[in-house]
Amino acid sequence: MEGTIVLVTDRPDRSAALAAALRTVGLCEVVGPDESWASGGFLLGVVSDLALTHPEAARCLRGLGRRYKGQALPVIGLLRRATIEALRHAKTLGATVCLPAYLPPETVAAALTIQIENSAPAGERAVVHGVARAGEALTSLLAEARSGSRIRMETVEVGLAPILTAVQEGGLARWLDTVWSHDDATYRHCLLVAGLAAQFALHLRFRRDDQQRFVRAALVHDVGKARIPLPILNKPGRLDPDETAVMRTHAALGYEILKAGGECDAFTLDAVRHHHEMLDGSGYPDGLSGEAVSDAVRLLTICDIYAALTERRAYRTPMRMADAMTVLKGMDGKLEAGLVQAFGRAIAA
Ligand SMILES: [Fe+2]
Ligand SMILES: [Fe+2]
CATH class of the missing domain: 1.10.3210.10 (Hypothetical protein af1432)
Incomplete structure (x- = not known):
């Protein structure tokens, strides 16, 4: 697909396999929660691999929501603790779908592909x-x-x-x-x-x-x-x-x-x-x-x-x-x- 997927992660040491899987969907940019990464390319979707309890994670995702307001951007939230509270929190921060962080990278990439295909036409x-x-x-x-x-x-x-x-x-x-x-x-x-x-x-x-x-x-x-x-x-x-x-x-x-x-x-x-x-x-x-x-x-x-x-x-x-x-x-x-x-x-x- 034409466009970029941003993997925003606070553990880049563990992101290589996930980034490789996401590269089968589109270009993949790996960034931290503090980085300015909305550099102008067309964004297909976002995968968040963040500890959502950290304030910078919430700030990052809220900023994302404001920037892409009304654009039906697919955002996959990977949850490290798959609890109801974590799920609710991720949804309020703009995740369009939430998955447990331990899923194989290929499954996350497949879920993102479905999200992109089901969102508004590219x-x-x-x-x-x-x-x-x-x-x-x-x-x-x-x-x-x-x-x-x-x-x-x-x-x-x-x-x-x-x-x-x-x-x-x-x-x-x-x-x-x-x-x-x-x-x-x-x-x-x-x-x-x-x-x-x-x-x-x-x-x-x-x-x-x-x-x-x-x-x-x-x-x-x-x-x-x-x-x-x-x-x-x-x-x-x-x-x-x-x-x-x-x-x-x-x-x-x-x-x-x-x-x-x-x-x-x-x-x-x-x-x-x-x-x-x-x-x-x-x-x-x-x-x-x-x-x-x-x-x-x-x-x-x-x-x-x-x-x-x-x-x-x-x-x-x-x-x-x-x-x-x-x-x-x-x-x-x-x-x-x-x-x-x-x-x-x-x-x-
Ligand atoms: Fe003129
Ligand atoms: Fe003019």
Whole structure:
């Protein structure tokens, strides 16, 4: 199965056989109760081999429950004392099934497999997980940008792999459906563009690091909107020319915010500053044209416009997929026609 199983144990010296059995189900990571192990990979399930009477064991499992709330994560609690009290305690800490710790490792692995198969479909869970992780990354990023504190790119990194896994395992349509229901327009838009970028990168068979680079640029592309006054950003109607001019500063603002952080790569900086440039020179902020518009920008611009057209807006109904593609195709001269066609194939795949 695609995904990771975490074996959280306070006796790693005795965990080798169990870890080997769990590796027949998925990738297995062995961690202690104090370690930070929710590193962004898609989690298939957890096996807890902890003395539940120890406070750090309870803290670890409660933290797990909060992090994966609503995601139907299978958690096997191995009980060292198979008493009713121990069983109740494990259940209150979030174990979905409890087994005696002395069972053969193969039996534990088989029980976990059944739990995983009986939980929500893996694709569905991958999307819920991906949207949650990407949402956390975006929330931190926008909060840092809004407050003027230095942007730390590590806050963004944890969201990238889950977005790609979600789109790959759960499909673009499920990603879009999940994200579309979000209330905050900026947040929703950035997650839509990130999902479309992931699908585009997967379809174009980018190398894994290039996929992550492109999704990173997509997720952060509108970070400058964090500094746009809310009455303009959230105006429930069309912007007047003065407001439009303010709104358009978000591209250069985003670039300045990320550059000031000192951690952002040149690829992302270019994408953030130039994602409203058009091949015919009619875009902003620098009026770039032709060759001066990088490949990354050409791809991102298509995802960005498609997302904007198909989003809910207070003043218009969202466009259907086919109509949005017609608009993109009509922008010949501004967008690269071959890439628009490739995008159309990617989102239909
Ligand atoms: Fe933008
Ligand atoms: Fe955008």
